[in-house]
Amino acid sequence: xxxxxxxxDCMLSRRLAxxxxxxxxxxxxxxxxxxxxxxxxxxxxALTQGHITLYLSGLLERPxxxxxxxxxxxxxxxxxxxxxxxxxVQYDHNAVKVFMAKLSSQLPFEFxxxxxxxxxxxxxxxxxxxxxxxxxxxxxxxxxxxxDIETTRRYLHHANELICAKDCIxxxxxxxxxxx
Numbered sequence: 001x002x003x004x005x006x007x008x009d010c011m012l013s014r015r016l017a018x019x020x021x022x023x024x025x026x027x028x029x030x031x032x033x034x035x036x037x038x039x040x041x042x043x044x045x046a047l048t049q050g051h052i053t054l055y056l057s058g059l060l061e062r063p064x065x066x067x068x069x070x071x072x073x074x075x076x077x078x079x080x081x082x083x084x085x086x087x088x089v090q091y092d093h094n095a096v097k098v099f100m101a102k103l104s105s106q107l108p109f110e111f112x113x114x115x116x117x118x119x120x121x122x123x124x125x126x127x128x129x130x131x132x133x134x135x136x137x138x139x140x141x142x143x144x145x146x147x148d149i150e151t152t153r154r155y156l157h158h159a160n161e162l163i164c165a166k167d168c169i170x171x172x173x174x175x176x177x178x179x180x
Contacts, residue, residue, distance in 0.1 A: 001043070001044050002040065002041050002042060002043060002044070003038055003039065003040055003041070003042045003044060003047065004035060004040035006044055006083055007031060007079065010086070011027060013082075014027065026075075027075060027079075030071060030072050031075050031076060033055070034076050037051070037054060037055040037058060038051040038054075038055065044083065055076070056099045059073070066119045066120070066123070067120040067123040067124065067127075069116065070117060070120040071120065073113065074117075074120075097113065100112055100113045117144065118155070121144055121152075121155035122158055124140055124155075125140065125156055125160075126159050126163065129159065129163055135156055135159065137149065137152055137153065140155065
């Protein structure tokens with residue numbers, strides 16, 4: 001079985017599970033570049049950590065926001081997990097973690113896949129607030145895969161702090177800007 005055939009099976013299983021056409025399209029858009037990078041005709045048993053690392057390295061070179069990059073990684077992890085469960089594909093399932101650790105050691109700041117998730121959730125809240133004036137925390141809960149709403153509320157709390165700080169102007173700011 002090839003990588004493309006496996007992906008087609010994955011999308012069929014998602015359709016049968018009742019996912020919307022919009023969600024299926026999102027999966028295709030976010031996993032399609034991985035298929036092109038590794039080669040859609042690649043036999044499943046030939047998929048290596050090298051293919052995954054090459055793709056993730058390519059993501060870093062693209063002009064993507066951190067939250068978009070996190071979305072690509074999250075979709076790839078879902079697909080790789082599905083491949084392992086449904087087709088007994090044995091690959092190094094820590095490939096993303098290993099890549100993140102290597103990347104983190106080369107950066108002058110803390111970096112991890114968990115931080116990417118946190119960044120995605122916070123930016124999602126900020127974007128939703130700017131676009132709609134409110135945040136749909138239940139939608140974020142589904143996107144993050146949380147089972148408990150309280151886990152998701154932490155991201156909302158952090159985003160609210162950033163929104164408040166952005167809108168606040170202290171009296172000292174007014175003094176230094178010449179306002180009275």
